[in-house]
Amino acid sequence: MGHNLGRQEFGDPKNKGNVLSREDANSLLNDWVKNDRLRLHMKQVAYLMKKWAGEKEGLDDAGIWSWEMAGLLHDADWDQWPDQHCSLIIEELEKRNIDPEIIHAIASHGPDYFGVEPVTNMDKMLFAFDELSGLVHAYSLMRPEGYAGMELKGVKKRLKEKSFAANVSRDDINNACSRAGVQLDDLINFIIKYQGEAG
Ligand SMILES: [Fe+2]
Numbered sequence: 239m240g241h242n243l244g245r246q247e248f249g250d251p252k253n254k255g256n257v258l259s260r261e262d263a264n265s266l267l268n269d270w271v272k273n274d275r276l277r278l279h280m281k282q283v284a285y286l287m288k289k290w291a292g293e294k295e296g297l298d299d300a301g302i303w304s305w306e307m308a309g310l311l312h313d314a315d316w317d318q319w320p321d322q323h324c325s326l327i328i329e330e331l332e333k334r335n336i337d338p339e340i341i342h343a344i345a346s347h348g349p350d351y352f353g354v355e356p357v358t359n360m361d362k363m364l365f366a367f368d369e370l371s372g373l374v375h376a377y378s379l380m381r382p383e384g385y386a387g388m389e390l391k392g393v394k395k396r397l398k399e400k401s402f403a404a405n406v407s408r409d410d411i412n413n414a415c416s417r418a419g420v421q422l423d424d425l426i427n428f429i430i431k432y433q434g435e436a437g
C-alpha cells in the first residue's frame with residue numbers, strides 16, 4: 239500500500255495555481271497506468287472530487303479542476319511501481335512545477351501508509367472518497383442494474399459484511415469521514431448519485 243514518504247513538505251509555494259492541462263493529465267494517466275480497473279478507479283475518484291468541489295465547496299472552474307486533477311492522478315504510480323506509491327507521482331508533479339496543494343492532497347490520501355495528515359478540504363475529501371468509491375463500485379458490479387436504483391441501505395449492508403471487498407478498509411472509511419466532518423450516509427449518497435456517470 240505504499241510507504242512512509244518521510245517528509246511533510248511537497249512542491250514549491252511559488253507554483254501555486256499551476257496545473258496540468260487536461261490533455262497532459264490524461265496522457266500521464268494513460269502512460270503510467272496500464273490496468274483498466276485502476277484507471278477507472280482514478281477517473282471515478284476524479285469525478286467525485288470534481289462534483290464535490292463544484293457543489294459543496296462552490297469553487298470556480300480552476301479550483302474544480304485542481305480537485306479533479308488530484309483525484310485523477312492520486313494512484314498514478316501504483317500500477318507499475320507499487321513499492322514506491324505515491325512518491326513517484328509526487329516527484330513527477332514537483333518536476334512539472336505543479337501547485338503544492340494538489341501534491342499535498344495526493345501525499346495525504348493514505349495517512350497510515352504515507353505518514354502525511356490530510357489538512358485541507360481537498361486532502362480530506364480525496365482520502366474520504368478513495369476507499370468508499372471502490373466499495374460502491376464493487377457493489378455496482380454485483381448488481382444486474384449496476385448503479386441504477388442503488389440504495390444507501392444496500393451499500394451499508396455491504397460495508398458491514400467484512401468479506402465483501404475485503405481489501406477496502408472500513409477503518410479508513412470511518413476515519414476519513416470523521417476527519418472530513420461528513421456523515422457516512424451523506425458521503426455514500428453522494429457517491430451513489432454521481433459515480434455511475436464517471437469514466
Ligand atoms: Fe493510493
Ligand SMILES: [Fe+2]
Nearest residue numbers: 279312313368
Ligand atoms: Fe485510490
